[in-house]
Amino acid sequence: MAQAQLDAESNVLVPAGEEEDDSLASFPTREGWWTTFVLYHGCWLTPQAATSVSLVRAQFAPRPDDVLLATYPKCGTTWLKALSFAVTNRSSHPVVGACAGDHPLLTSHPQDLVPSIETPFRHLHPLSALDAIPSPRLLSTHLPHQLLPPRIVELGCRIVYLCREPKDVVVSTWHFMNKVGNGFFLDLDEAFELFVDGCSLYGPVWDHCLGYWKKSIQEPDTVLFLKYDDMMADPAGHVKKLAEFLRVPFTDDEVRAGVVDEVVRLCSFERLSSLPVNSSGVVDRIGGRPMENSSYFRKAKVGDWKNNLTEEMAQKLDAVIAEKLKGSGLTF
Template sequence: MVVTIRPLPWLLADATAHDERVTAARPVQPRHDDILLATYPKCGTTWLKALSFAVTNRSRHPIAGAGAGAGDHYPLLTTHPQDIVPFIELPLRHLHPLDADLDALPSPRLLCTHVPHQLLPRRVDEMGCRIVYMCREPKDVVVSTWHYINKVGNGFFLHFDQAFDQLVDGFSLYGPIWDHCLGYWKKAMEEPEKVLFLKYDDMMADPVGHVKKLAEFLRVPFTDEEIGAGVVEEVVRLCSFEKLSRLPMNSSGVADRIGGRPMENSAYFRKGEVGDWKNHLTEEMTNKLDAIIEEKLKGSGLTF
């Protein structure tokens, strides 16, 4: 099996330590207080961005119900979550002027990436940057990826069995999903104070408990007063699929987000469900993927 990871225009790069991985014209150095949100594509990235922004910025932007009221001017009500937290491997032209870069963002920076942990610049670890990683059941990832590609492919159509075979073969811009998850899982087991490992399915089952855990890890824990006032529940409601997907800037319009190609804002919101794979995968597909994932994760302690 041959696995290919295509070079990316890195914006977060350590040119001295990883010259072979750097293709960015404007490398940006990690800062000690950076927060990096990491996911494999189609693993709840938009939701994680929204939750992390709401949690870390609630002193600047109070959540409705916390006393001050967010009103119609709250950032998540007026700006697409994908535009609130920038990717380190993509240009910022949809957020800032063309000559802007991540160095211009004030600290602490909330950043995002799909990059495997083993390909992150060494200084991310050396500087002590905190990483929040969220994974998802691979069978649901297949389904979500298939729908996404066919929505943004500009006429290109991918059959479901092709999407399935590509994931099973480990063919992805970011490498095999099992390697991606394992890289961050092992780091989380070694240094839990630096990497918080979350599972999409578990978060959907208990969003309030996981938002509290997220706030603790990000060093902005909810106070007893906030908990009593229902602020945690307000964060969950504000960032819910039902709330965000119905907002005008998320349900209509296009934006330049990937490689200069316009994308519909609604492409990031489909169902957000757990277990939708049951409506798409055959029994043979299910058994095959489960067997592969079990073998690849064997002995790691990581399960889906």
């Protein structure tokens, strides 16, 4: 299939042939945040991201034993990557004992230990890098369920989905975008209204959550649905649940030896954010947007929205979320 190309000057998608003219080039656009967004199959993306996603959907070759960590942006992605990496690799990289001091999480950013399928942008960085990773692969994505490469669903690849209270998401997103936007700054009121209207990167947030929520109910052995607030309240319990789902459950001996507690400690915000590899340096993990490693670590607090949103704003977002999720059984 012909692929759309990104025009460097206009920053919009240009079709490579008539087939693409009915898809990428014809999607609605909207100004907001830091650039024009494209409503790609019901999901708001930047033009570059839409091009990358198109390539991923067409070219990514999943394997039956792949595990995909899926999150809406600013919902604990870095934490989930760290926990999942530590849990799945603890036989080769122990978290307790003499070798614990050499653990990869102490010297590598969690974002780099679990690569994303759609970033760095695949029209700039081919998917062959993912093909070279030995099985079983631990991968990540911000894609909503309906935009996953079809073969992921067909093969029954396991998916861990982590969501977060939307009020905390919008505040965290606003802080993050203003920090990494290379001079971009958006007033909180503007960002909030865009978010409530459904226009945010990989949004609307309610559709993102609902897609994985419904699949987790239909196929609980394939999709594990987690909530950030619940994980923060009981990290050890959720690490055990994560290990069970990933088919590497903790043994009684491991539990008695404190392995679960050590995974929690190793992957804690306090521990990870203090490491030099995470607190200093600049890396371009997306494609054309270098960001400080520390930008992935802000507060990790539940309820921080109270320090930023007015009560009126909170009630407005709560009402929208309640309406969008009504009847699904999913609540925040």
